Amino acid sequence: MRRGHADRTLIAAGLAAIALGGLSLLDRTDVIDIGFDYMLPAIFAAVGLVLLAAGLSQ
Amino acid sequence: MPELDAPRRLTRSTSDKWIGGVAGGLGQYMGVDATLWRVGFGVSILFGGVGIPVYLGLLAFLPTDDGERAWAAGRSRITTIVLAGLLVLLALTTFSPPSFLLGPGLFGVAAVSALGIGLYRAFGGERGDDPARMIARATLVLIVLVAALGAATGIGLIAALGGGPAIAGLSIFGGFALIGAGLLGGPRWLIVPVIVLVMPLAVVSAADLDLTGGVGEPRYRPASVSELRPEYRLGLGQMDVDLRRLTLPAGVTEVKVRVGVGEAVVHVPDGACVTTTAHVGVGAVDAPDRVAEGRDLDVEVPAATRPGQPELVIRADIGVGHLQIDHFEPCA
Numbered sequence: 249m250r251r252g253h254a255d256r257t258l259i260a261a262g263l264a265a266i267a268l269g270g271l272s273l274l275d276r277t278d279v280i281d282i283g284f285d286y287m288l289p290a291i292f293a294a295v296g297l298v299l300l301a302a303g304l305s306q
Numbered sequence: 307m308p309e310l311d312a313p314r315r316l317t318r319s320t321s322d323k324w325i326g327g328v329a330g331g332l333g334q335y336m337g338v339d340a341t342l343w344r345v346g347f348g349v350s351i352l353f354g355g356v357g358i359p360v361y362l363g364l365l366a367f368l369p370t371d372d373g374e375r376a377w378a379a380g381r382s383r384i385t386t387i388v389l390a391g392l393l394v395l396l397a398l399t400t401f402s403p404p405s406f407l408l409g410p411g412l413f414g415v416a417a418v419s420a421l422g423i424g425l426y427r428a429f430g431g432e433r434g435d436d437p438a439r440m441i442a443r444a445t446l447v448l449i450v451l452v453a454a455l456g457a458a459t460g461i462g463l464i465a466a467l468g469g470g471p472a473i474a475g476l477s478i479f480g481g482f483a484l485i486g487a488g489l490l491g492g493p494r495w496l497i498v499p500v501i502v503l504v505m506p507l508a509v510v511s512a513a514d515l516d517l518t519g520g521v522g523e524p525r526y527r528p529a530s531v532s533e534l535r536p537e538y539r540l541g542l543g544q545m546d547v548d549l550r551r552l553t554l555p556a557g558v559t560e561v562k563v564r565v566g567v568g569e570a571v572v573h574v575p576d577g578a579c580v581t582t583t584a585h586v587g588v589g590a591v592d593a594p595d596r597v598a599e600g601r602d603l604d605v606e607v608p609a610a611t612r613p614g615q616p617e618l619v620i621r622a623d624i625g626v627g628h629l630q631i632d633h634f635e636p637c638a
Contacts, residue, residue, distance in 0.1 A: 258488030261497045262481040268504045269477030275511040276470030283587070283602035287512035291505075298497075 260301035264294035462506030513587030517541035554616035579637035
């Protein structure tokens with residue numbers, strides 16, 4: 249159990265969720281038009297960030 | 307038990323083995339229960355059998371964890387090369403649809419598998435669990451996984467039906483909540499509901515899915531230009547727009563077609579000069595002189611119109627699906 253200690257994996261996942269949510273919000277409100285060419289690398293980068301944080305936490 | 311500070315090596319397990327200890331060794335190396343590897347090998351046999359050459363290769367080339375050398379280590383170099391070549395050839399023969407899921411389907415399988423393993427570990431699953439506890443935990447993971455996939459589908463539908471900004475707002479809020487939980491040392495399973503929010507939203511945004519046009523198989527046959535609608539829109543299904551009865555006036559006549567998921571077929575008057583401008587998130591376009599498939603397709607097929615000649619401009623936007631322009635007699 250990690251209670252009482254900052255968990256980098258959760259923090260990284262939070263940042264990734266904010267980034268992907270922000271991109272999607274801009275797309276759905278027609279501020280930008282984001283296709284798979286940009287969204288897929290963004291998703292992979294987000295997953296990579298979380299895995300990296302999880303790996304560094306061990 | 308291996309020393310904690312000893313470098314990890316991929317070996318075949320002698321203590322956790324059903325056949326050759328490959329799954330047990332992979333489980334110990336990756337820190338994932340060996341049963342999941344056994345299930346993975348079993349499933350791979352159903353999808354063309356790629357797991358068989360992989361298993362045989364690992365069986366031949368891995369030493370055991372008690373120091374016994376690999377089978378291939380005692381053979382000549384020629385034997386090793388021939389064996390490796392045969393196994394690669396055998397594996398490649400399984401890489402043909404429909405026996406093996408290539409492309410986006412494979413990504414989906416990988417994502418669901420990763421989510422399943424993550425959940426299993428999040429619920430406290432470790433290698434070496436006793437079978438009863440492992441089955442109970444795997445059942446729990448399966449239930450959560452099915453619920454998560456159902457919720458993700460529902461969230462994707464809401465986003466595609468116009469609720470995208472609200473879901474995006476919730477995702478951002480969820481992200482801040484995760485950061486807060488991370489600073490306070492909260493449980494990692496909190497990531498799952500945020501994934502369920504963010505991933506379908508990202509897919510819907512990337513595909514530009516819009517299901518607000520309803521569901522069905524509508525057919526439109528306008529008899530004159532005055533009967534043309536400003537836009538032909540469908541959320542999910544197949545739409546047929548037959549323009550063959552139209553007499554096009556001089557100048558440009560524009561027809562907009564928008565389908566969220568499905569197919570749009572547009573029949574064009576014979577001899578008309580047609581310009582097609584289409585965007586397809588994922589799918590295919592089948593227009594005269596132009597066939598394209600893939601994702602993020604932007605297709606522009608201009609008409610060879612002379613000044614004063616009538617021109618029909620079709621502007622199509624398909625989220626996921628197929629656009630077909632039937633035009634049998636080209637521009638006169």
